[in-house]
Amino acid sequence: xxxxxxxxxxxxxxxxxxxxxxxxxxxxxxxxxxxxxxxxxxxxxxxxxxxxxxxxxxxxxxxxxxxxxxxxxxxxxxxxxxxxxxxxxxxxxxxxxxxxxxxxxxxxxxxxxxxxxxxxxxxxxxxxxxxxxxxxxxxxxxxxxxxxxxxxxxxxxxxxx
Numbered sequence: 010x011x012x013x014x015x016x017x018x019x020x021x022x023x024x025x026x027x028x029x030x031x032x033x034x035x036x037x038x039x040x041x042x043x044x045x046x047x048x049x050x051x052x053x054x055x056x057x058x059x060x061x062x063x064x065x066x067x068x069x070x071x072x073x074x075x076x077x078x079x080x081x082x083x084x085x086x087x088x089x090x091x092x093x094x095x096x097x098x099x100x101x102x103x104x105x106x107x108x109x110x111x112x113x114x115x116x117x118x119x120x121x122x123x124x125x126x127x128x129x130x131x132x133x134x135x136x137x138x139x140x141x142x143x144x145x146x147x148x149x150x151x152x153x154x155x156x157x158x159x160x161x162x163x164x165x166x167x168x169x170x
Contacts, residue, residue, distance in 0.1 A: 018056040021047070028168055035065065043068055043082060075105060112162055119159030122149055 017149050025032040038044045039055065044064055047055035057065070064085075071081045087094040130143045139145065 016058055018058055019062055021055050024057060024062060024065060028065060043078065052101065064068060115158040116162060126149060
């Protein structure tokens with residue numbers, strides 16, 4: 010943090026350290042228009058004022074609440090146009106809740122399916138089979154699309170770790 014006249018400014022590295030993000034994250038937000046373009050020092054360093062610092066805090070809180078960068082951009086644009094963005098936020102959150110409920114339903118069904126498959130594997134192990142009699146004789150009790158969604162959710166989670 011440095012003071013230039015009556016204004017306090019922060020370099021990218023200082024904001025990154027304060028908010029626990031990488032400097033390249035802040036530069037990216039600058040590049041895509043989430044933050045106002047940084048001013049540059051004579052040495053070429055990007056510097057941000059208090060308004061950009063507050064906006065970065067807002068962006069990071071919105072991301073932590075589950076909003077995408079596109080949704081955050083939309084909310085910021087509404088505010089910049091003088092429109093109260095809370096109604097749009099409610100619509101976005103409602104859609105996310107619907108999707109979450111759909112995923113929970115799919116994962117719950119998938120969990121029941123796996124538990125049933127496990128039970129069958131322990132209780133009865135058919136001897137006649139090409140590969141695995143339990144799987145070959147098992148009849149899924151849940152809709153294939155729910156099982157596929159749940160499997161994709163779990164696979165996607167593992168890849169991200």
